[in-house]
Amino acid sequence: MTANPSRPTVIVVGSTMIDLVAYASRIPKKGETLVGDSFQMGFGGKGANQAVMARLLGAEVVMVNCLGDDAYGDMTLENFSGFGIDTTNVFRATGASGVAPIWVEPDGSNRIIIIPGANHRLTARQAARSVRDTPDASVVVGQLEVPQETTAAAFSAARETGAITVLNPAPADSLSDDLLASSDWLIPNEVEFEMLTGSPADSDGALVDFARQTDTRLVVTIGDEGAAIVSGTGHGVVRIPPPPVDPLDTTGAGDAFVGAFVVGIALGLPEQDAVRLGNACAADSVTRPGTQSSFPSPDRAERFMTDIL
């Protein structure tokens, strides 16, 4: 793959899941059976979602993942091919692919359980080799749905190739020293930020302190308040609101943000514009049901990009 500055290459080292989404008036109580409103099965996994969003914005995307040898794995490969995502580095292992039961309430809020399956079989060696084999990539992005040592190995290979590394620490967990040391950017949401730091994301001081302690650039996504970015000088915080929308299903909005933000960074946009692009794609996605199925069409995504440039 040859580098093209207007069509940067993004490597996603991350998960795939089949999302099993139930829409209901409320979450059932312990021991209760509830009649839901509707059901949707779709393609998800934080890694795959970020890969799809980046691709919808025109990036060349290389997915690095491990699928099971089941029908879900076959369907996921086909889905990637349909988007034109490079699957050379998607591996297969015996057993089940990842699945994610999801519950969405009428205000659009979601609750998710992931069962990682083959996602946890992606090895550090496979991930590092995949990054080295793609030396033109501008950005390598990871999350916490594959083993941390795997993502750390990919990020340290990115240090050799010169790619920027972006970690979306989701689902929240304490971060290994290796992973933190090889991450240039951290993008938690406000819940993950609070779990990592013990402080709420509405405190500018807490954001600045965390960026300093971890020696990373920091963006925190804050639902309908958009995102907060610690300035490049590390002194201040800029809070950037999203376009107002009526949320139907917020599942995957954070992934739309991360996928779009990394394209902005890969294109060399000013950081606050990369945040604006992330906000626009995420806000648009919450107006439709599902995860990848809710993401903006390529035309719409291009319009968001044009509005920002």
Ligand code: RIB
């Ligand atoms: O961020 C949303 C995603 O989290 C879903 O697609 C689900 O699969 C889990 O990975």
